[in-house]
Amino acid sequence: MAGGAARIDHVVTSGTFSLDGGTWDVDNNVWIVGDDTEAVVIDAAHDADAIEAALGGRALRAILCTHAHNDHVDAAPALAARTGAPILLHPDDLPLWKMTHPDRAPDGELADGQEITVAGVTLRVLHTPGHAPGAVCFHVPALDTVFSGDTLFQGGPGATGRSFSDFPTIVESIRERLLTLPGETVVRTGHGDVTSVGAEAPHLDEWIARGH
Template identity: 75%
Template structure:
């Protein structure tokens, strides 16, 4: 049995760089799903920590709420290790390319999209402001 859907919280640490400055930051990584299947929201900083938290569950997507370097740094490594797709709103492509110039996200996120994991739907809301392609 897969168990009840749940939200798990992981904190990873690293740096955030923008406009010539760099700061030490902690970031929230959210893992939504059940005992069998999950999505990761914001694979920040440390792919090993994210992969350990996912464990042997199937990772269906790495969802990027926006493409500031601290939020997407580990996304490609997590996707490569699991076969998951990296999803990002197209308005954040410019930011993404500053961190990952030789790799594109695997698919877009758009306002109103629904991601289904462990039998529950997660609705994408485009919330530009913090970044042009920010989603919630």
């Protein structure tokens, strides 16, 4: 049974981010890629009820984690329990994952170059460390988009001031893995507004000079 054309659905959920002894209120983008019958969720943040409602009864094939900061994975086990979908995470982020879910391991690993197909489109995993060691982005050429997690935002790289992060590493990831994508590629971020590769690429040297 055909499920129609693949599309991107978007849910904003609210909660907190905690690391290094601090806690901040955050709004997170949850992205759903699929058609009328099946989908994957990128970053099950804060609110399993809202994400499940947005799925609308579609079969959830996987819960994909851009990285394991608590605000991106806190609702993942609950969503997995309800849907039977596996949680997939890059193994370099297991130390961060265990801070939030010490008794529940991810179900599988993400690896650079891995391809995940849903609703007739392919999501290609790009390992983009810097914000977190196991941070990944998901490039979907058929939809002219990349899901950047907290690696690249409108206006610059993700934060690198806390544990497990590194500014030169995130700059290299952005330079080599994201800014090499077609300029029209829409960047769908982990927080805030979307941008594009073409809009961000000219500012790389400014970010380096600022040294975020």
